[in-house]
Amino acid sequence: MNALQSLDAFNAQLRGYLTPEQSNHVIRAYYFAEQAHFGQLRRSGEPYVSHPLAVASILADMHMDHQSLMAAMLHDVIEDTGIPKAAISEQFGTAVADLVDGVSKLTQMEFESLEEKQAENFQKMAMAMARDIRVILVKLADRLHNMRTLGVLQSSKARRIARETLEIYAPIAMRLGMNSVRMEFEDLGFTALHPMRASRIEAARKNARGRRKELVDKIRQQIEATLEREGHQAEVIGREKHLYSIYRKMKSKRKSFSEIMDIYAFRIIVDSVDTCYRVLGCIHSLYKPVPGEFKDYIAIPKANGYQSLHTVLMGMHGVPIEIQIRTREMEEMANNGIAAHWLYKSESQSANGSHQRAREWVAGLLEMQQRAGNSLEFIESVKIDLFPDEIYVFTPKGRIFELPRGATPVDFAYAVHTDVGNSCVACRINRRLAPLSEPLQSGQTVEILTAPGASPNPSWFNYAVTAKARTNIRHFLKNQTRDDSIGLGRRLLDRALASLDSSLDSIPVDELQEYLREHEYERLEDMLEDIARGNLLPAIIAQALLGVVDPEKTDAEHAQPVAIRGTEGIMLTYAKCCHPIPGDPIEGYLSSEKGVVVHREQCRNLNEIRDNTDRLVALRWDDRVEGDFGVQLRIEVENRRGMIAVIATRINAMGVNIEKISTEDKDYQFTYVDIEILVHNRVHLAHIMKRLRGINHVRRVTRFKAG
Known part of the structure; x- marks a missing residue:
């Protein structure tokens, strides 16, 4: 043309x-x-x-x-x-x-x-x-x-x-x-x-179309005759799966082409919503419906405005039949969505349902964009949001929220409002208390319990699935982490300056600004954060700020140890080799990849790096230390059925989280149960170990040795 x-x-x-x-x-x-x-x-x-x-x-x-x-x-x-x-x-x-x-x-x-x-x-x-x-x-x-x-x-x-x-x-x-x-x-x-792959599936689809034609025509005629008998004007169309849909189902469900094509699909288009439900009744009287396969997207539309009744029936010769029932307007909306019957409305006018949903989605995108650290983080969030397999849950007042399959109460809390998510402490599902990590099911009523001053827990990131929840948790923790790491960097630098009989406050402002300019830092906070990350050595910075040429003049041994609170986030790493907990004597090592790595003083791995004294940091636990810390225990038990369950139940009864559990046979009579749990401090650990030693058939409970 x-x-x-x-x-x-x-x-x-x-x-x-x-x-x-x-x-x-x-x-x-x-x-x-x-x-x-x-x-x-x-x-x-x-x-x-x-x-x-x-x-x-x-x-x-x-x-x-x-x-x-x-x-x-x-x-x-x-x-x-x-x-x-x-x-x-x-x-x-x-x-x-x-x-x-x-x-x-x-x-x-x-x-x-x-x-x-x-x-x-x-x-x-x-x-x-x-x-x-x-x-x-x-x-x-x-x-x-x-x-x-x-x-x-x-x-x-x-x-x-x-x-x-x-x-x-x-x-x-x-x-x-x-x-x-x-x-x-x-x-x-x-x-x-x-x-x-596409050409092969297309050839197979054409071949199947010829074989199926007779049965498709027969099912359509039966449906049309039933509806005509009941006085319903309807258009019955046989639906054919498109190439990519066939390929995706073959791949995800590990089914052959013939298994996927064995399902016959029809769409019934009628004149009104009322007729949709009447036609559903007729179809269910014609063929037997498959339990659990009916979905009402008219009463609860999908997020993109899609509306239809979906049902699966068992037809003659045991052939599964998928039926979609909708009005002509819904059909137009299903095909063209927001573009259907387009009437552009300005901000001041009320938008139609599809337009409104699109605007809400875009508003959510913008909120995610503002909170994302960079474009790659943003698109990771959006991809999660673009592939939902929906469930529908209710607030106690009956408001409906659509969430992706696998969503938890944390996702629901952020869907209600960002502030509700940030201050969430517990939840009730169908009026019973439930863990925040429990996956939600369609039809449940979810109530979020909040507390003033509460804040997101880093562990939420392990089970939050919606883009909004993950973005907000990440944003909150990132801000909190920056403040804490700046504080840690300040304490590390102050300790290094104290060993030279000085302090950060005593350095003239113009000299400090000159140093920051020379090293391309906009603000002092950026340099302090770099120190906490392990990218800069505080001893070297202290000497440079004070113009000390001879490092022998430093008196690091008499400087006060740096206090850590446990809230420093990604700038503070607890060594996996020795699992330090509050109450343990500790020492730190500045790593350019992990920030300050905290070890127990007697850890063998720390002994191997003591030669590099520039990177060693004297540490102590702050009096206000908070959080849960991983620790490993070895429990020696008699070989008896159910002992692991007894131990896990006892630990759970004390409100302690189990991170890992494994077993190793010592001999024919005894078994080692190695367990990693989260504790507050050494006192808490001692209390747990005492309770475990009181279990029948437990012979010994010890903490894994450092290193």
């Missing part, structure tokens, strides 16, 4: 749903783009303007508004032709210029790695979506046409674009409810990445 025929066909599309004035605006944008891109060709050899025309045509199929179509026509003008945003604004208005600018800002930039580039682009996409959600719809249409014409690119570039499409753009389309776009992304991406 030549350019003129393409434009005529596009014009016919526009006249189908836009006013003549709106259509004229879009065509004027086409001629502007044609002139701006004059002389530019695509890799296929076609005039460049064929691409924006195709992108606009994809959006016209979704019945997008005329401003989105104009932006689609002009989306490469700023980037590729040097025409400024102001010129577009003057010609087509501020709204269109802002859309074009938003899409242009999503173009490539140079980064150190492909992952970073992908992550950075997605961050920019989140910002652009926040300003106007239509930006992402234009970008999705742009990517869809690029995927359709992927064959002209080098295979390595085509594979990279296909992978990015499967990882980022297909899930976004799904999140926005645009199922048709999502399925085309997946099939095109799969074909580009795995051409042999």
Whole structure:
């Protein structure tokens, strides 16, 4: 089809749903783009303007508004032709210029790695979506046409674009409810990445289609006859699984092609919600429903606005039949999502359900972006958010929250509000107290108990699954860790200065600022944090600040040991070889990878590094030390059935967490039970050991020797 025929066909599309004035605006944008891109060709050899025309045509199929179509026509003008945003604004208005600018800002930039580039682009996409959600719809249409014409690119570039499409753009389309776009992304991406697998599955699907036709027709006729008898007007369509869906199910469920294709799927489209439920009753009377396989997404829509009734039936000859029942409006929403019946509304007007959900999701993205440390951390969070397998839980007042499968009360607490998550201390599931790590199930009622002054626990990170919860926990701990590590760095430097009869406060401010400038530190806190990380040696810094040339003049032995509180986070590491706990005499070693590594004084590993005195740090436990510390015990028990269960029960009854447990046979009569538990200090440990020694058939309880 030549350019003129393409434009005529596009014009016919526009006249189908836009006013003549709106259509004229879009065509004027086409001629502007044609002139701006004059002389530019695509890799296929076609005039460049064929691409924006195709992108606009994809959006016209979704019945997008005329401003989105104009932006689609002009989306490469700023980037590729040097025409400024102001010129577009003057010609087509501020709204269109802002859309074009938003899409242009999503173009490539140079980064150190492909992952970073992908992550950075997605961050920019989140910002652009926040300003106007239509930006992402234009970008999705742009990517869809690029995927359709992927064959002209080098295979390595085509594979990279296909992978990015499967990882980022297909899930976004799904999140926005645009199922048709999502399925085309997946099939095109799969074909580009795995051409042999795709061709084999396609050939098998065509073959199966011929064999199945008779049975599919028979089931459809039975359904249609039943509905007609009951007086229901309905359209019954046989659904066929798309390529990528078949491949993913074969891979994840380890099933053969024939097992997946043995399921027959139909969609029933009716005129009203009431009829959906009546038709469900008819279908269940025709075939036997499979227990536990009914899902009501009409009463509780998915996060992307998707609504439908899903049920699985056992048909004739034991054939499983999947049925989806929905209204025509729901069908439109399922295929085009946020783009369905598009009516753009400004901030002041109330958005429709799908638009509102999309805005809430984008607002969540922005919150994650502000709290993420870098673009890679942000995209890791977003990928978690883009692949949900939903469950639905309730607040005590009946409010519904959608969470990904595997979510815990911690995720629920952050879904309610960030402050609720940060101050969460316990929870009730269906009115009973439950651990914060317990995975939630659909239909449960969850109540979060909070306490003033409470804060996130680092262990939550092990079982929080939602992006919002993980981002907020990480953000809180990072801030807390920075404050604590600055304090630790200050104490380490003060100790080094004290050995030279000085202190940080006694150093003139201008001299300190000069030193920071010379070593490219904006603030003193940055240098102190580097000391705590082990990147700088406090003794060397102290000598440099005081201008000490002869290191022999230092008197480190008489300097006060540095106090540690146990809250220093990642800047303080407790050695696994000797498991120091509060009450143990301790010494530290400055590691450039782990910050200050704390050992027990008599640890053999510490003896091996005593020659490197610059990196040794005298430590003591602060009086206000807090937290739980790992310690290893060896329990010698008689070989009797159930002894491990008895020991674990006794430890659990004392409210102590077991981190690891293992056994080793000593001889035919006795067994060693090696156990790692969390304790507060040596007194707490002594109390636990005393209780364990009181168990029948326990012969000896000892703490593992240091090193």
